[in-house]
Amino acid sequence: MKIEQLKRQDYESVLILWEKSVRSSHIFLKEQDFNIIKNAVMLSFKNISLYGIKKNCKLCGFVGTSHNQIEALFVDPTYFGQGLGKKLVDYAIKKLNLKKVCVNEQNKKACTFYNKMGFKFVSRDEFDFLNLPYPILHLELQK
Numbered sequence: 001m002k003i004e005q006l007k008r009q010d011y012e013s014v015l016i017l018w019e020k021s022v023r024s025s026h027i028f029l030k031e032q033d034f035n036i037i038k039n040a041v042m043l044s045f046k047n048i049s050l051y052g053i054k055k056n057c058k059l060c061g062f063v064g065t066s067h068n069q070i071e072a073l074f075v076d077p078t079y080f081g082q083g084l085g086k087k088l089v090d091y092a093i094k095k096l097n098l099k100k101v102c103v104n105e106q107n108k109k110a111c112t113f114y115n116k117m118g119f120k121f122v123s124r125d126e127f128d129f130l131n132l133p134y135p136i137l138h139l140e141l142q143k
Contacts (some may be wrong), residue, residue, distance in 0.1 A: 001054065017076050026106075028134070033134075048072070069100035105137050
């Protein structure tokens, strides 16, 4: 499976995958907040670059980037633990030269994943980008 830049016609698949992944990995989100975030995510597609992995023409995972950092990393739960997240982050680091990422503090698996990938804590925001009470950790690659 190779990584390719996603296009506008992929946005529906990206949103479907995002929702499946978030519902599986972000169990700390309140339902009303999930819907607010989902609407913001849909609007954000035009402001970020998306790169995805497809298998048999079906999106399996994607990484979103902007402002020289990883903005989003989501994998279809069917493919959790199969190395797709690592492959996408490696691509972002090696091909796109990105060294920063933000992650929800409550998403412990993601925090552990990024730590294993070499990212270290830099700072913390008490609220997310929508000013909701989900702390965000800012991490930078340390090598």
